[in-house]
Amino acid sequence: MIIVKSREEIELMRESALIVSKTLGMIASEIKEGVTTLHLDKLAEEFIRDHGAVPSFLGLYGFPNSLCMSPNTQVVHGIPNNTPLQSGDIISVDCGAFKNGFHGDHAYTFEVGDVAPETKKLLQITKESLYVGIREFKAGNRVEDVGNAIQKYTEAHGYGVVRELVGHGLGQKMHEEPEMPNYGKKGRGKLFIEGMVVAIEPMINLGTKNIKQHKDGWTITTADNKPSAHFEHDVALVDGKPELLSTFKYIYDAMGIVSNEEDEFRKDPTLI
16 A cells, blocks of 8 residues: 655655765765775764664664665675775665654765776666656656666666666655566556655666575675666655655765756755
8 A cells, every 4th residue: 555645744754865865975975995884884873863863774674784885796785894995896875764753765876986987887877767767756657657767768778677676665664665666667557646755766787687685685786796786766746746855965065066967856955
């Protein structure tokens, strides 16, 4: 069952989402060669708690940390460890925060030092596909309209679209209905309803769409050991249109990037 949110609940969810956004912005300024993902995880937990929230992922289904940190060939659900980041790495940082009874949950894939051009392009196209998908989250459309748009955009570049892992509804629970796959056929799936909130998150591989799960029960890697990219936003359906609750602005501020990519999805820029 899809759980529709009131305008008041959506604003509470925006607050949770923006805590995640600010956490990722803080992480952006700390990601560099020689830093361990376990160190970054500890910084994130402290930051989230200092902002009156609790880490959504810590203990969720038994997950041991506050961040999912997935470098290079890891797709998602990577467990932070003491391995230092190296120049040329990419790393997906997926973060959640729970406040006022609601979760925020989104992700960004960062570059470390000098990254190979074909990997840079993978990140660019995957992030672009996120917004391509968000545009289809509107009144009259259905779940697979979003997935179809993401799939067509990324497969046109020869990339593999992961099938086993999907986006999801978001609210008082981290994972609510509907599931939001990154592939599909137009016109299929559940109809979008005013007040829905979803996490849209393309997980796109440089090579094959196939993945494998490791013995730790969490880590997912590409089957061909080529890089994978992951970007995620929280989006509400407001007045029949997609309204971003999360933002990459804090990441871009830390990295000195000027971007207007989110403007079309935000009625009031002052909300961030």
